Amino acid sequence: MLKLDQIRAAESRLLLQTYDRSPILFVTGEGVHIVDENGTKYLDLLSGIGVNALGYGHPVIEEAIARQSRALIHTSNLYYHEGQAELALRLTERTGLDRVFFANTGTEAWEGAMKLARVYAGLKRSEGVNIGTKFLALEQSFHGRTFGAVSTTFKEKYREPFGPVVPGVEFVRFNDVADLRAKFSSEVCAILVEAIQGEGGVRPLTQEFFAEARALATSTGALLIADEIQSGMGRTGKWCAYQHYGILPDITTLAKPLAGGLPLGAVLCTEEVSRVMHAGMHGTTFGGGPLACAVAIAVIDYMERENLLAHATEVGDYFQQQLRSLATRHNAIIDVRGKGLMIAAELDSAELAKLIVAEMLKRHILINCTSDTVLRFLPPYILEHAHVDIAIQALDEIFTEHAGVLSATTTAAHTTANPAGGPHHG
Ligand SMILES: *Cc1c(COP(=O)(O)O)cnc(C)c1O
Numbered sequence: 001m002l003k004l005d006q007i008r009a010a011e012s013r014l015l016l017q018t019y020d021r022s023p024i025l026f027v028t029g030e031g032v033h034i035v036d037e038n039g040t041k042y043l044d045l046l047s048g049i050g051v052n053a054l055g056y057g058h059p060v061i062e063e064a065i066a067r068q069s070r071a072l073i074h075t076s077n078l079y080y081h082e083g084q085a086e087l088a089l090r091l092t093e094r095t096g097l098d099r100v101f102f103a104n105t106g107t108e109a110w111e112g113a114m115k116l117a118r119v120y121a122g123l124k125r126s127e128g129v130n131i132g133t134k135f136l137a138l139e140q141s142f143h144g145r146t147f148g149a150v151s152t153t154f155k156e157k158y159r160e161p162f163g164p165v166v167p168g169v170e171f172v173r174f175n176d177v178a179d180l181r182a183k184f185s186s187e188v189c190a191i192l193v194e195a196i197q198g199e200g201g202v203r204p205l206t207q208e209f210f211a212e213a214r215a216l217a218t219s220t221g222a223l224l225i226a227d228e229i230q231s232g233m234g235r236t237g238k239w240c241a242y243q244h245y246g247i248l249p250d251i252t253t254l255a256k257p258l259a260g261g262l263p264l265g266a267v268l269c270t271e272e273v274s275r276v277m278h279a280g281m282h283g284t285t286f287g288g289g290p291l292a293c294a295v296a297i298a299v300i301d302y303m304e305r306e307n308l309l310a311h312a313t314e315v316g317d318y319f320q321q322q323l324r325s326l327a328t329r330h331n332a333i334i335d336v337r338g339k340g341l342m343i344a345a346e347l348d349s350a351e352l353a354k355l356i357v358a359e360m361l362k363r364h365i366l367i368n369c370t371s372d373t374v375l376r377f378l379p380p381y382i383l384e385h386a387h388v389d390i391a392i393q394a395l396d397e398i399f400t401e402h403a404g405v406l407s408a409t410t411t412a413a414h415t416t417a418n419p420a421g422g423p424h425h426g
Helices: 002-014 059-071 083-095 106-126 147-151 156-162 177-183 207-220 290-305 308-329 350-362 385-421
Strands: 026-030 033-036 041-044 099-103 134-138 169-172 188-193 223-227 251-254 265-269 333-339 342-347 368-370 374-377
Touching: 041 385, 059 290, 083 099, 083 251, 083 265, 083 290, 099 106, 106 147, 106 188, 106 223, 106 251, 106 265, 147 156, 169 177, 177 207, 188 207, 207 223, 290 308, 308 333, 308 342, 308 385, 342 350, 350 368, 350 374, 350 385
Parallel strands: 134 169, 134 188, 188 223, 223 251
Antiparallel strands: 026 033, 033 041, 099 265, 251 265, 333 342, 342 374, 368 374
């Protein structure tokens, strides 16, 4: 207790106050559970915002870290190490794209994607193609916090205070094909999408919209860029969410679960796009280091061995089915959606969504709320039915308690309304 209080006091003096943290001090974890300083276990249905794909304390990850840290942690990108080609082979085989650049984080991967698009458009211009430098991003998009990424992120509160942000970005209404057509022109160098928007509320693109974005980009030589930082690496039951649509982007970005908890990002692109990048044009000191690569390889190989994509699909379907059944009992749940283990339950009130997250936390279950009214579940891929049952049971109880409050007001309204219009008894 004292320890947490001391840390809170110290952080409030020493850190930029960018986070509104829950007052919990986590010290360890095992499987789908993360454990606080008092030894209390929390069922983690958020996995560090979609990062801890294999949960906590996984032997495969611990072994890879131990082995690689004894061998080599960092070399810089001036020299070779064993990991990048091995990992790139696995990523290109699974994503359908041809080449990789390794970064450290999601936002940094996204910067790489944007830079690739601009330099590729420049090459096309030099080859006589009429193409501009504009980006079309989507409303409710989230691509990160660095300048390029934040410029393509929809929420004004993330962009405005830092203005002027990178110019040349226009936002298209989500899944609005007519708006996309109206805003697309030869001025556009890339259309930027998340196949399933994450922070925007777990909202999937429609097949029609995604296909139109692909067709428009192809028609002028512009690029289609899919941000798979949250939805990629098996989260939705496929390696990338765009594979549910049968659509291949020219560039994609990966990060969150890529190295099972270590920071690692990747930009992948087609052979055609890759030809614009030459030595010295782009780079990073830490990106694709031996340690992160070794862990990412171990995670992918484990997922393959254990069939975790199929598992994520199966448990995710069960989770959604249970949430749907919950929705039939509780009117406050107005939509259940998602793919695999990227799942949302949308509520009819932001206040209620906040309350549910807080009540779940009291019951030692971690979820979060995004896009105001959306309960979001991004559990580790090793989640089992029994964990889903625990979460559903808790939600059921919380919704019932809350409905009690609601129906009390409804009953009160009825009671007052009744004497005027209702039949008199006795
Ligand atoms: C989290 C996220 C990012 C940013 O990743 P960071 O590692 O936090 O920089 C970008 N795009 C999407 C879709 C994300 O979910």
